[in-house]
Amino acid sequence: MVYARLILMRLFKAVIVLFLIVIFNFLLIQLAPGDPAAILAGEAGAADQEFLNQLRERFGLDQPMYVQLWRYISGIAMLDFGYSYRLGVPVFDLIMDRLPATLLLTGTAFVLSLVLGIVAGSMAAARVKKPSGSLIMALALVFYATPLFWVALMSVMVFSVYLGWLPAYGLYTVGAGHTGFALVLDVVKHLVLPATTLALFFMAIYTRMTRTSMLDAAQQDYVKTARAKGLKPSIIQRRHVLRNALLPIITLAGLQAGQMVGGAILTETVFAWPGIGRLMFEALQQRDYNLLLGIFFFSAALVIVFNIITDLVYSLADPRIKKGAA
Amino acid sequence: MSFFARFAQNRGALVGLIILLLIIAMAILAPLLFPESPWRMVQRPFLPPLSQDGFPLGTDTMGRNVASGLMHGAWVSLLIGLVSTSVALLIGVPLGAIAGYYGGIIDDVLMRFTEFFQTIPNFALAIVLVAIMQPSITSIVLAIAIVSWPPVARLVRAEFMSLRNREYVEAARLVGQSNTTIILRQILPNTLSPIIVLASLMVATAILLESALSFLGLGDPNVMSWGYMIGAARTVIRQAWWLSFFPGVAILLTVLALNLVGEGLDDALNPKLSRER
Numbered sequence: 220m221v222y223a224r225l226i227l228m229r230l231f232k233a234v235i236v237l238f239l240i241v242i243f244n245f246l247l248i249q250l251a252p253g254d255p256a257a258i259l260a261g262e263a264g265a266a267d268q269e270f271l272n273q274l275r276e277r278f279g280l281d282q283p284m285y286v287q288l289w290r291y292i293s294g295i296a297m298l299d300f301g302y303s304y305r306l307g308v309p310v311f312d313l314i315m316d317r318l319p320a321t322l323l324l325t326g327t328a329f330v331l332s333l334v335l336g337i338v339a340g341s342m343a344a345a346r347v348k349k350p351s352g353s354l355i356m357a358l359a360l361v362f363y364a365t366p367l368f369w370v371a372l373m374s375v376m377v378f379s380v381y382l383g384w385l386p387a388y389g390l391y392t393v394g395a396g397h398t399g400f401a402l403v404l405d406v407v408k409h410l411v412l413p414a415t416t417l418a419l420f421f422m423a424i425y426t427r428m429t430r431t432s433m434l435d436a437a438q439q440d441y442v443k444t445a446r447a448k449g450l451k452p453s454i455i456q457r458r459h460v461l462r463n464a465l466l467p468i469i470t471l472a473g474l475q476a477g478q479m480v481g482g483a484i485l486t487e488t489v490f491a492w493p494g495i496g497r498l499m500f501e502a503l504q505q506r507d508y509n510l511l512l513g514i515f516f517f518s519a520a521l522v523i524v525f526n527i528i529t530d531l532v533y534s535l536a537d538p539r540i541k542k543g544a545a
Numbered sequence: 546m547s548f549f550a551r552f553a554q555n556r557g558a559l560v561g562l563i564i565l566l567l568i569i570a571m572a573i574l575a576p577l578l579f580p581e582s583p584w585r586m587v588q589r590p591f592l593p594p595l596s597q598d599g600f601p602l603g604t605d606t607m608g609r610n611v612a613s614g615l616m617h618g619a620w621v622s623l624l625i626g627l628v629s630t631s632v633a634l635l636i637g638v639p640l641g642a643i644a645g646y647y648g649g650i651i652d653d654v655l656m657r658f659t660e661f662f663q664t665i666p667n668f669a670l671a672i673v674l675v676a677i678m679q680p681s682i683t684s685i686v687l688a689i690a691i692v693s694w695p696p697v698a699r700l701v702r703a704e705f706m707s708l709r710n711r712e713y714v715e716a717a718r719l720v721g722q723s724n725t726t727i728i729l730r731q732i733l734p735n736t737l738s739p740i741i742v743l744a745s746l747m748v749a750t751a752i753l754l755e756s757a758l759s760f761l762g763l764g765d766p767n768v769m770s771w772g773y774m775i776g777a778a779r780t781v782i783r784q785a786w787w788l789s790f791f792p793g794v795a796i797l798l799t800v801l802a803l804n805l806v807g808e809g810l811d812d813a814l815n816p817k818l819s820r821e822r
Binding site for chain 2: 236239240247250251252360361363364365366367368369372373375376380474476477478480481482484485488489499500503504506508511512514515518519522523526
């Protein structure tokens with residue numbers, strides 16, 4: 220019951236946010252430079268008035284503003300994001316085509332960064348004031364400060380060009396005709412570099428957060444009690460400190476979802492990973508505004524879905540939340 | 546202990562400050578050491594580093610001097626980082642102050658507004674904004690400011706909420722000071738420390754954002770920036786590693802230095818809350 224209410228509340232909020240983004244998107248389309256029909260015609264090489272009008276009519280650009288807004292909103296409500304002006308393909312189809320690759324990349328990077336970050340953070344917390352602990356924190360700070368796209372490029376240079384260990388581009392080897400397990404292995408090989416470079420930045424954040432959170436939790440009374448009753452330090456650290464320290468990390472992980480999407484745009488661009496991030500880069504280069512805004516809407520929707528999931532995980536992990544929600 | 550003594554106790558912060566001063570020096574010396582535009586093609590392309598006098602870092606795909614680009618880029622990065630952070634403060638501080646001071650419905654409305662901006666993926670929004678407004682220093686600064694003000698508003702709001710019922714504020718109210726005076730002269734000065742710390746970290750994030758935007762080809766086409774240099778060299782990484790290596794190191798060092806300085810400022814301004822235990 221409680222969960223149903225929580226989910227309903229969050230969904231209601233999500234719908235409002237998405238609605239606002241749709242309106243925001245529509246305003247941005249109006250601000251976009253030039254008449255899309257003229258851009259299209261110029262691209263096609265024919266600029267006579269007749270053709271322009273035809274294009275305007277086809278894309279509904281001849282209607283008054285409020286009609287266009289209504290069309291836009293009702294279109295999106297039915298998952299119709301319009302056409303990519305440049306490719307002549309529905310934006311929704313393009314995005315759906317690319318979504319799985321992005322989910323694979325961001326999902327892998329998310330799990331990787333969370334696991335490694337929590338491990339590194341706990342190690343640093345257990346080694347406060349020791350050189351090894353400071354080293355972990357220094358590394359975390361360096362990863363935090365390194366531009367993602369640069370790490371991506373450098374790892375291509377070292378691991379693909381110089382060492383030749385891993386493929387640098389794409390989702391799988393084109394033309395190799397792998398199937399079954401060989402295909403999975405091939406995709407995993409292609410995934411290693413993009414997922415690792417995307418994970419580094421977030422790993423740095425989780426490392427710092429875990430350390431702070433664990434040091435905080437170690438000050439609590441229940442830890443003193445556990446120590447007083449003579450539990451082994453390693454058990455206290457695992458059962459009492461880490462478990463309680465994880466809660467703020469779950470919250471933080473939810474907040475990082477938006478950053479993850481942004482990171483994916485850069486990583487996918489460098490590794491030619493066929494996800495929506497790469498699609499956004501292509502839309503950008505071709506000034507395909509409708510496609511660009513469609514992807515923008517979708518990335519926001521992704522973040523919201525992810526936030527709802529983290530909220531649920533959080534309420535499962537911390538039963539006290541139920542009282543707050545009821 | 547004096548402010549600087551407390552700052553200098555954090556050795557990392559001192560290192561950060563030195564790196565930062567060097568980068569500022571780079572920005573200032575750029576027009577003196579390389580008076581020519583960094584866009585000018587001055588030598589044959591793909592000259593490796595240290596292979597020719599006057600081109601310590603080599604030349605790029607178009608025969609432009611990498612060292613010159615790097616130094617001129619320092620100026621652009623620092624400028625965009627500082628200005629966009631100031632604009633973000635101009636949006637976030639008043640919103641947070643009003644929300645925290647008045648509370649109630651005003652607070653609710655302003656916080657929903659802030660949450661909305663926090664939900665939207667930062668970088669995707671910045672990309673869309675710059676693409677629609679057309680890339681220029683102004684649009685980049687605006688876009689970065691628009692995506693980075695929410696944490697400021699939240700911080701200032703929290704500070705105002707904890708300070709608004711303090712005795713000195715009550716006293717000011719009794720004396721008959723107006724709300725505006727109380728906000729600006731009584732409470733705001735007491736929230737400056739955390740704002741300064743946050744701002745120094747925001748400059749770092751802004752520099753990262755700017756470099757990522759220019760990397761994707763959304764930089765101002767009239768200024769040489771580190772992100773643009775890396776983006777332009779992306780496709781020739783196999784032939785010319787140095788084109789993307791040096792600008793990346795420059796971004797890394799700048800962002801690292803700002804973060805270290807931020808931590809030092811935190812130690813110096815909030816001595817009670819020292820992070821090392």
